[in-house]
Amino acid sequence: xxxxxxxxxxxxxxxxxxxxxxxxxxxxxxxxxxxxxxxxxxxxxxxxxxxxxxxxxxxxxxxxxxxxxxxxxxxxxxxxxxxxxxxxxxxxxxxxxxxxxxxxxxxxxxxxxxxxxxxxxxxxxxxxxxxxxxxxxxxxxxxxxxxxxxxxxxxxxxxxxxxxxxxxxxxxxxxxxxxxxxxxxxxxxxxxxxxxxxxxxxxxxxxxxxxxxxxxx
Numbered sequence: 238x239x240x241x242x243x244x245x246x247x248x249x250x251x252x253x254x255x256x257x258x259x260x261x262x263x264x265x266x267x268x269x270x271x272x273x274x275x276x277x278x279x280x281x282x283x284x285x286x287x288x289x290x291x292x293x294x295x296x297x298x299x300x301x302x303x304x305x306x307x308x309x310x311x312x313x314x315x316x317x318x319x320x321x322x323x324x325x326x327x328x329x330x331x332x333x334x335x336x337x338x339x340x341x342x343x344x345x346x347x348x349x350x351x352x353x354x355x356x357x358x359x360x361x362x363x364x365x366x367x368x369x370x371x372x373x374x375x376x377x378x379x380x381x382x383x384x385x386x387x388x389x390x391x392x393x394x395x396x397x398x399x400x401x402x403x404x405x406x407x408x409x410x411x412x413x414x415x416x417x418x419x420x421x422x423x424x425x426x427x428x429x430x431x432x433x434x435x436x437x438x439x440x441x442x443x444x445x446x447x448x449x450x451x452x453x454x
Contacts, residue, residue, distance in 0.1 A: 255267065257280060259280065264279055264280070264281040264282075265279075265280040265281070266278065266279050266280065267280065272332070272338070273338075274287065274289045274290055274338055275287060275288075276290050276293075287331075288341040288342065289331060289338050289339065289340075289341050290331040290332070290338070291331065291344075291409055292329050292330060292331040292339070292344040292345075292409060293331055295329065295453060295454060296453075296454065297453045297454070298328055298329050298330070298453050299326055299327070299328045299329075299453055300326065300327050300328075300451060300452070300453045301325075301326055302324050302325060302326050302327045302348065302349070302448070302450060303324070303325075304323070304324035304416070304446070304448040305321070305322075305323050305324070306320070306321060306322050306323075306324070306418055306420075306446055307319075307320055307321030307322070307443070308320065308321035308354070309321070309420075309443045309444045310443075311441045311442070311443050311444075313424075313436065313439060313441050314434075314435045314436045315364065315365075315434045315435055315436075316357075316365050316367070316424050316434070316436070316439075316441070317357065318355070318356070318357055318367065318370070318422055318424075318441055318443070319354075319355070319356040319357075320353075320354065320355050320356075320370055320371075320420050320443055321352070321353070321354050322350045322351075322352060322353040322354070322371070323350065323351050323352045323353075324348060324349065324350055324416070324448060325349045325350065325351050326348075326349040327346065327347070327348055327349070327450050327451075327452060327453070328346070328347040328349065328402070328453070329344050329345070329346055329347075329452055329453055330344065330345040330346075330347060331344060331345070332345070333345045333347065333391070333393060333404055334393055335391060335393070336390060336391050336404060339406055339409075340406070342408060342409055343406050343407060343408055343409055344406070344407060344408075344409045344411075345390070345404050345405070345406055346379065346387075346404070346405045346406075346407050346411075346414070346450075346452065347393060347402035347403070347404050348377075348402060348403045348404075348405075348416060348450070349402050350371075350401065350402070350403065353371055355369055355370065355371065364426055364427060364433075364434035365424045365425060365426060365427060365434065365438075366424065366425050366426075366427050367422050367423065367424040367425075368422050368423045368424070369422065370420030370421055370422040370443065371392070371420070372392060373389075373420070373421045373422060373423075374388055374389045375389075375419070375421040375442075376389065376418065376419060376420045376421050377389045377403050377405075377416065377417065377418050377419075378405070378416075378417050379405045379407060379414040379415065379416055379417075379450070380414060380415045380417060381407070381411055381413075381414050381415075382413065386417075387405045387406060387407050387414075388405070389403055389404070389405060390404050390405055390406050391404045392404065411452060412451070412452055412454065413449065413450060413451045413452060414450050414452065415447050415448070415449055415450065416447065416448040416449075416450050417445060417446075417447050418445060418446050418447070418448070419442055419443065419444075419445035419446075420442070420443040421440065421441070421442045421443075422440070422441055423438070423439070423440050424438060424439060424440075424441065425437065425438035426438060
């Protein structure tokens, strides 16, 4: 195997050419290892394969998604919560920040959100700590055509707000899923404010919605 002169210059970032001598009728493969994952390219067919990074080789990785949740409100005694968000896109990924490579035969599905808003401006709500419903693993799940469900694996936060991508791990052969979104939050009376708030703590779940999601192919 030989490299072009441009690649011989140490530190060069120019494009180069790899030249390989192959016996007639045989196939040569280039194996590239990145972050512990092997990706193979056939010099004969140009086919790219990987047990883990196969999602890279789709014709597209992102598709539009349309869906609006809320605003919906839930009240439990002195505690009240209001939430809304917009679903904007769906992306398939072999690797995700903070989550690493998806397991062999699977891929990450990231559902993009924007305009997310959580409000607790109801009477008495200032007496409570509460968890963001957007971050709860119970808030969202994907369900495939065989009724297999996939729990929320994590959240890729893109701003300092609660916006970001909801990330799930599904089989790489999955073509479409249904997003079930039912925001859930826990709450408890703070130590700073009056302890007369009732109840002293608990869990609330806002109304649910479903969105059909066709994955990029």
